[in-house]
Amino acid sequence: MTVLALDIGGTKFAVARVDASGTLLDRAEHPVGQSPTATLRGLVADFAEPGITGVGIGSAGPIDTVAGTVSPINIPRWRGYPLVAAVQRLVPGVPVSLAGDAQCMALGEWWRGGHSAASLLGIVVSTGVGGGLVLDGRPWTGRTGNAGHIGHVLVDQDGEPCVCGARGCLETVAGGPSMVRWALAQGWTLATGRPDAKALATAARDGARIPLAAFERAATALATAILSTAAVLDVRDVVIGGGVAASGDLLLAPLRTAMADRAGMPHLRDLHVASTTLDRDAGLYGAAALALLASKTPLARSPRIPPSTLP
Numbered sequence: 001m002t003v004l005a006l007d008i009g010g011t012k013f014a015v016a017r018v019d020a021s022g023t024l025l026d027r028a029e030h031p032v033g034q035s036p037t038a039t040l041r042g043l044v045a046d047f048a049e050p051g052i053t054g055v056g057i058g059s060a061g062p063i064d065t066v067a068g069t070v071s072p073i074n075i076p077r078w079r080g081y082p083l084v085a086a087v088q089r090l091v092p093g094v095p096v097s098l099a100g101d102a103q104c105m106a107l108g109e110w111w112r113g114g115h116s117a118a119s120l121l122g123i124v125v126s127t128g129v130g131g132g133l134v135l136d137g138r139p140w141t142g143r144t145g146n147a148g149h150i151g152h153v154l155v156d157q158d159g160e161p162c163v164c165g166a167r168g169c170l171e172t173v174a175g176g177p178s179m180v181r182w183a184l185a186q187g188w189t190l191a192t193g194r195p196d197a198k199a200l201a202t203a204a205r206d207g208a209r210i211p212l213a214a215f216e217r218a219a220t221a222l223a224t225a226i227l228s229t230a231a232v233l234d235v236r237d238v239v240i241g242g243g244v245a246a247s248g249d250l251l252l253a254p255l256r257t258a259m260a261d262r263a264g265m266p267h268l269r270d271l272h273v274a275s276t277t278l279d280r281d282a283g284l285y286g287a288a289a290l291a292l293l294a295s296k297t298p299l300a301r302s303p304r305i306p307p308s309t310l311p
């Protein structure tokens with residue numbers, strides 16, 4: 001049994017064939033380009049062999065799993081785009097499942113990331129902050145498909161306005177552009193180049209005071225949101241991926257400290273926080289897992305696998 005996995009990001013699309021044991025058979029990715037629909041068609045056409053038994057899609061949001069539509073913020077040409085119907089036309093006769101990209105990251109990590117716990121909270125810290133939940137072995141998508149969206153957990157009741165319309169969401173503190181905005185407001189300056197999240201991480205690694213404080217502030221907000229979520233759900237394993245998280249210990253070290261400082265209840269004192277082990281493929285594994293679950297195929301978990309070396 002082989003399923004097709006699609007990872008619809010804001011800047012690139014990735015596709016892979018994955019078998020029921022969770023082996024990534026092949027993969028490809030392509031920049032979204034001028035015509036996202038043509039890019040999708042091209043990628044799927046190359047991979048949709050007759051033996052495919054299902055398709056799973058993880059997409060940047062907002063998404064509507066009931067309508068099967070997506071409106072990725074960075075793809076203005078897709079607003080309410082009927083992605084599920086489009087893929088159904090490209091791969092006729094097989095079920096097509098859709099979930100958020102961070103939900104797929106969480107599910108992929110749960111399945112192939114070598115974690116032993118039955119439940120897992122996955123968090124993507126990038127331009128925005130997303131998240132997904134696996135509870136007792138099932139992806140928990142909620143009523144509208146948006147469960148696990150930790151980026152909009154409130155961490156500061158008097159905080160900055162968020163793109164979502166609320167105020168003081170985690171994303172307004174820990175999202176890459178928010179961290180940069182805060183650092184600039186504190187007086188951070190760059191001699192050359194664009195002051196973006198990457199430059200902020202480089203400066204922090206070099207020991208610059210304000211960039212380090214920006215990471216510490218983001219880590220503290222993240223700790224607050226994680227502890228609040230874990231207090232409700234009693235999950236132990238937390239996996240963090242995404243561009244800002246790729247700065248590794250710059251974020252993880254102050255995060256672990258902030259969590260240790262703030263954890264009260266006994267079940268919140270031994271949370272396992274780790275970086276993603278599957279890197280860029282976590283979302284593809286999660287999308288494949290969605291397709292397998294849709295066909296009632298149990299997900300056999302196995303020891304951690306190294307990130308693929310496929311192109």
Ligand SMILES: [Zn+2]
Pocket residue numbers: 151152162163164165166167169171
């Ligand atoms: Zn928000």
